[in-house]
Amino acid sequence: MSWKHKHLLGLADLSREDLELVLETAKSFKEVSSRDIKKVPALRGKTVVTLFFEASTRTRISFELAAKRLSADTLNIAVNVSSTSKGETLLDTARNIEAMNVDAMVVRHSSSGAVFLLAEGLNCSVVNAGDGCREHPTQALLDMFTLQEKFGRIEGLKIGIVGDILHSRVARSNIWGLTKLGAKVTVCGPATLMPRGIEALGVDVCYDLKKVLKQSDAVIALRLQKERQQDKFLPSLREYSRLFGIDQAKLNEGSDHLIVMHPGPTNRGVELSADVADGKQSVILDQVTNGVAVRMAVLYLVLGTKVSEGG
Ligand code: CP
Numbered sequence: 091m092s093w094k095h096k097h098l099l100g101l102a103d104l105s106r107e108d109l110e111l112v113l114e115t116a117k118s119f120k121e122v123s124s125r126d127i128k129k130v131p132a133l134r135g136k137t138v139v140t141l142f143f144e145a146s147t148r149t150r151i152s153f154e155l156a157a158k159r160l161s162a163d164t165l166n167i168a169v170n171v172s173s174t175s176k177g178e179t180l181l182d183t184a185r186n187i188e189a190m191n192v193d194a195m196v197v198r199h200s201s202s203g204a205v206f207l208l209a210e211g212l213n214c215s216v217v218n219a220g221d222g223c224r225e226h227p228t229q230a231l232l233d234m235f236t237l238q239e240k241f242g243r244i245e246g247l248k249i250g251i252v253g254d255i256l257h258s259r260v261a262r263s264n265i266w267g268l269t270k271l272g273a274k275v276t277v278c279g280p281a282t283l284m285p286r287g288i289e290a291l292g293v294d295v296c297y298d299l300k301k302v303l304k305q306s307d308a309v310i311a312l313r314l315q316k317e318r319q320q321d322k323f324l325p326s327l328r329e330y331s332r333l334f335g336i337d338q339a340k341l342n343e344g345s346d347h348l349i350v351m352h353p354g355p356t357n358r359g360v361e362l363s364a365d366v367a368d369g370k371q372s373v374i375l376d377q378v379t380n381g382v383a384v385r386m387a388v389l390y391l392v393l394g395t396k397v398s399e400g401g
């Protein structure tokens with residue numbers, strides 16, 4: 091298997107073999123983070139910049155840690171102190187950063203597709219750290235890595251994705267990735283937050299959370315994307331939580347081996363009750379740990395690809 095992509099913009103663009111290669115590479119990098127000296131020289135001399143136009147805890151920090159553990163130089167650009175806040179365009183800001191001989195730019199932006207504009211306009215590698223409602227590929231990759239770690243496989247697993255499917259880039263990336271690796275995905279949430287025609291992506295739709303919990307091996311609860319909801323999609327948070335929030339009582343009626351995942355940040359008491367978020371079926375912190383290994387794999391693969399190989 092060989093990697094041919096200069097950028098990682100979404101899982102829609104990757105083949106099953108590509109996904110398997112990222113997961114396999116991440117497996118070999120995971121051990122590095124448990125060493126006393128958490129560093130390998132794989133990307134020595136490379137420079138990785140994180141450029142985030144939206145808030146982030148997990149993604150930005152784990153990309154930075156991933157780059158540092160591969161011995162790359164790293165730089166975080168805080169957008170509120172960069173010149174985009176003075177009216178400079180996204181592409182001009184990125185071109186000016188690239189002019190300082192940057193090798194990869196990890197970008198989060200509120201506009202779906204902003205990463206394509208950068209990938210077309212820059213020579214360095216662009217890695218999508220979440221663009222609008224479109225994709226969050228490394229989140230889905232770390233979710234898949236965690237599933238593979240817990241179950242030893244992804245093929246044939248039954249995965250429920252619950253919540254605000256309409257605004258969720260995490261849901262979209264997971265749907266692309268999980269279905270390519272042979273999992274059976276069911277999406278569940280309020281009808282107002284369910285994209286019309288989502289079945290065309292190869293998923294089932296179910297509005298009954300209890301049924302989804304009973305049939306699933308793992309459930310991915312999604313954060314309510316309040317910042318992306320321009321209309322009133324829900325009567326109230328209490329109503330949402332009653333119907334689609336996961337508490338211990340609902341979990342007790344689910345399958346006996348069910349694991350609970352959440353990309354974070356969690357609205358406790360809305361998507362998950364506190365006891366479920368911290369309970370023994372929760373793998374939320376394993377997901378965060380695995381995020382570093384997966385992002386090491388992604389940076390290693392995209393930076394090992396020559397510019398002329400495209401993708
Ligand atoms: N899952 C995720 O993207 O978290 P952050 O917003 O904290 O990066």
